[in-house]
Amino acid sequence: MDIIFEGIKQALSLLISLDPEVMGITWLSLKVSGTATLISLFIGIGIGTAVALTSFPGRQIVVSLINTGMALPPVVVGLFVTIFLWRNGPFGALEILYTPMAIIIAQAIIATPIVMGITLAAMQQLPRKLRLQILALGATRFQMVWLLIKEAKLSLMAAVMAGFGGVISEVGASIMVGGNIKGYTRVLTTATVMETSKGNFDVAIALGVILLIFAFAINLVLTRVQQRERPR
Amino acid sequence: MTANVPTTSPILSGENIQVQRGGKRILDVFSLKIIPGEVLSIIGPNGAGKTTLLQALSQLIRLVKGDIYFQGKKVGADISPLDYRRCLAMVFQEALLFDTTVYANVASGLKIRGVKSSEIDAVVNTRLEQFGIGHLRDRSAKTLSGGEAQRTSLARAFAIQPQLLFLDEPFAALDPPTRETLLEDLNRVLRTTGTTAIMATHDQVEALRISDRIAVMNEGRIVQIGPPEEIMNHPVDEFIASFVGVETIIEGRVIKCERGTATIAINSNPTNSGSKSKMKSRRQGRGDADVLFIRQGADDEANEDSALIWNRNNLPETVREGLEVSLLEAAGQVRPGEQVFCCIRPEHVTIYPSGQLDRSSARNAFPAIIDRIIPAGPFHKVHLRGGFPLVAYVTVQSIEELDLRPGSTVIASFKATAVHIIRRG
Numbered sequence: 107m108d109i110i111f112e113g114i115k116q117a118l119s120l121l122i123s124l125d126p127e128v129m130g131i132t133w134l135s136l137k138v139s140g141t142a143t144l145i146s147l148f149i150g151i152g153i154g155t156a157v158a159l160t161s162f163p164g165r166q167i168v169v170s171l172i173n174t175g176m177a178l179p180p181v182v183v184g185l186f187v188t189i190f191l192w193r194n195g196p197f198g199a200l201e202i203l204y205t206p207m208a209i210i211i212a213q214a215i216i217a218t219p220i221v222m223g224i225t226l227a228a229m230q231q232l233p234r235k236l237r238l239q240i241l242a243l244g245a246t247r248f249q250m251v252w253l254l255i256k257e258a259k260l261s262l263m264a265a266v267m268a269g270f271g272g273v274i275s276e277v278g279a280s281i282m283v284g285g286n287i288k289g290y291t292r293v294l295t296t297a298t299v300m301e302t303s304k305g306n307f308d309v310a311i312a313l314g315v316i317l318l319i320f321a322f323a324i325n326l327v328l329t330r331v332q333q334r335e336r337p338r
Numbered sequence: 339m340t341a342n343v344p345t346t347s348p349i350l351s352g353e354n355i356q357v358q359r360g361g362k363r364i365l366d367v368f369s370l371k372i373i374p375g376e377v378l379s380i381i382g383p384n385g386a387g388k389t390t391l392l393q394a395l396s397q398l399i400r401l402v403k404g405d406i407y408f409q410g411k412k413v414g415a416d417i418s419p420l421d422y423r424r425c426l427a428m429v430f431q432e433a434l435l436f437d438t439t440v441y442a443n444v445a446s447g448l449k450i451r452g453v454k455s456s457e458i459d460a461v462v463n464t465r466l467e468q469f470g471i472g473h474l475r476d477r478s479a480k481t482l483s484g485g486e487a488q489r490t491s492l493a494r495a496f497a498i499q500p501q502l503l504f505l506d507e508p509f510a511a512l513d514p515p516t517r518e519t520l521l522e523d524l525n526r527v528l529r530t531t532g533t534t535a536i537m538a539t540h541d542q543v544e545a546l547r548i549s550d551r552i553a554v555m556n557e558g559r560i561v562q563i564g565p566p567e568e569i570m571n572h573p574v575d576e577f578i579a580s581f582v583g584v585e586t587i588i589e590g591r592v593i594k595c596e597r598g599t600a601t602i603a604i605n606s607n608p609t610n611s612g613s614k615s616k617m618k619s620r621r622q623g624r625g626d627a628d629v630l631f632i633r634q635g636a637d638d639e640a641n642e643d644s645a646l647i648w649n650r651n652n653l654p655e656t657v658r659e660g661l662e663v664s665l666l667e668a669a670g671q672v673r674p675g676e677q678v679f680c681c682i683r684p685e686h687v688t689i690y691p692s693g694q695l696d697r698s699s700a701r702n703a704f705p706a707i708i709d710r711i712i713p714a715g716p717f718h719k720v721h722l723r724g725g726f727p728l729v730a731y732v733t734v735q736s737i738e739e740l741d742l743r744p745g746s747t748v749i750a751s752f753k754a755t756a757v758h759i760i761r762r763g
Contacts, residue, residue, distance in 0.1 A: 233432060233434060236434050238430075239428065239430060241398055242396060242426065242427060243427070243447040243450050243494070243498070244424040244450050244498065256436075257436060259437075260437075
């Protein structure tokens with residue numbers, strides 16, 4: 107038990123003293139996962155909406171693929187991103203393996219199917235006739251899609267939370283494509299793994315607590331926004 | 339299809355419209371013309387194609403074949419589908435409101451059109467008041483009752499001042515009292531704004547109450563179209579007859595109403611007098627000026643009675659000699675001056691030989707001439723012609739005993755309680 111109390115004490119002191127290294131790691135984690143989530147929102151909501159609103163041959167297969175993608179193992183993503191970005195891989199010339207950019211790419215790939223799947227479900231839950239009603243109100247196709255997205259905003263907020271929650275807590279892909287380079291690609295999860303393997307449980311716990319606090323704080327904000335939108 | 343083609347140039351017309359789903363033709367309407375300002379109801383059983391017709395006319399679904407003309411302009415050629423859609427509004431069975439306030443919902447059509455917020459405000463407030471939902475202005479649409487939600491949906495549709503309003507079973511999901519008041523409000527706003535409307539419904543009473551014309555649909559086709567009395571009293575085939583029921587429906591106006599008994603002046607020869615002039619009178623604020631009466635009764639006693647009514651209500655200026663009127667008594671609470679339909683089921687009509695007075699408690703007795711006698715199983719269906727058309731069921735035995743045949747003059751009678759009154763509007 108001492109280990110845990112020591113760890114929490116250490117975490118508090120690191121937080122209160124605004125330890126530069128811990129702050130740097132935390133900031134990078136937020137930046138990388140935030141950017142990856144933003145990218146996944148554009149792609150996920152875009153494609154999710156398109157699939158939800160259209161019918162085409164093979165649509166069933168596409169929907170199944172998206173749903174499978176929601177459970178994509180991060181290490182598999184890490185493996186393929188590494189291969190693609192490897193020096194003599196297809197995108198080796200970009201020389202971005204072991205950079206924050208590589209982590210953003212891997213995390214965006216993990217988050218996109220999650221956002222897409224939730225968007226798809228949310229859009230399909232809207233009454234079918236709502237589309238006709240919006241068109242009958244004089245909307246262009248673009249206005250119709252925008253109004254539908256606005257109608258599904260509560261569910262889409264859940265997509266943001268699920269996407270961000272998925273990538274900020276993910277470690278496999280980040281360590282594989284980022285390399286856990288101190289002060290450059292070290293994020294909260296990769297740092298926690300490293301400190302634990304070194305036996306520095308106090309620091310590991312401190313990082314873990316910070317991770318939890320951030321995950322909680324961000325979800326709290328989004329939940330508050332979501333609840334405020336709800337009818338009283 | 340009955341010839342009732344309007345002479346005024348139509349606001350909307352559909353030519354040879356066809357819609358397919360899953361390789362099956364679900365809509366096939368050869369020609370449909372909508373007159374500016376009219377309210378047309380489309381009735382028919384489930385799956386008859388009512389909704390499909392509305393969606394085809396409003397260009398919300400793809401046509402396999404056919405053209406839609408709006409104010410003489412071909413949609414898709416002379417006017418873009420978007421510009422056309424911006425001239426119309428649609429209300430569905432479900433309110434389909436946006437997850438926002440009542441105000442923002444009513445404003446949504448205008449916002450989509452890019453109207454300035456300052457201009458939106460006045461229009462929205464007017465519509466909110468018209469539909470009695472001003473107090474719900476800032477409420478979330480998700481917290482509304484079914485009736486309130488549908489009022490919001492109607493206010494949203496009227497906010498854009500549509501030239502054409504499509505209503506797809508707008509009251510089907512509401513409970514009867516709510517439906518009743520909402521129907522009255524809708525009718526009032528339709529008439530004050532002069533909006534042309536097409537309403538799909540499976541409820542013929544609803545259709546009778548607000549329509550200038552009714553179209554009956556079956557299996558994707560319009561099988562009959564015409565004024566309500568014509569559809570109800572002269573169905574062109576067995577399907578329509580069985581669908582609209584077997585009641586005689588007579589249009590009239592309430593003269594007085596005392597102790598639950600209403601006296602109603604029947605517009606004479608409703609099917610021959612031409613529906614256009616009648617429609618016009620409804621449009622001009624339902625003035626009494628072009629409703630013409632003279633007295634006619636079963637016997638002298640009844641005549642005197644009618645005369646008393648005229649004097650008491652000081653109506654003689656509306657009475658012109660030479661035109662027929664019949665007065666009938668009906669049980670029901672209505673207000674004088676109200677336009678109504680009187681429905682009488684044939685089994686409630688009794689026939690007596692001419693000259694023999696009806697000594698029963700029946701309040702209504704009219705001389706009539708037998709038009710046709712149609713055998714219908716154990717009884718005969720006797721079509722009568724008097725001040726208004728009437729159908730009676732008479733047993734085969736009575737036909738023989740009374741020696742009834744086409745051309746015979748008889749007295750037809752029915753009780754005041756046998757008359758079912760439907761208020762128009």
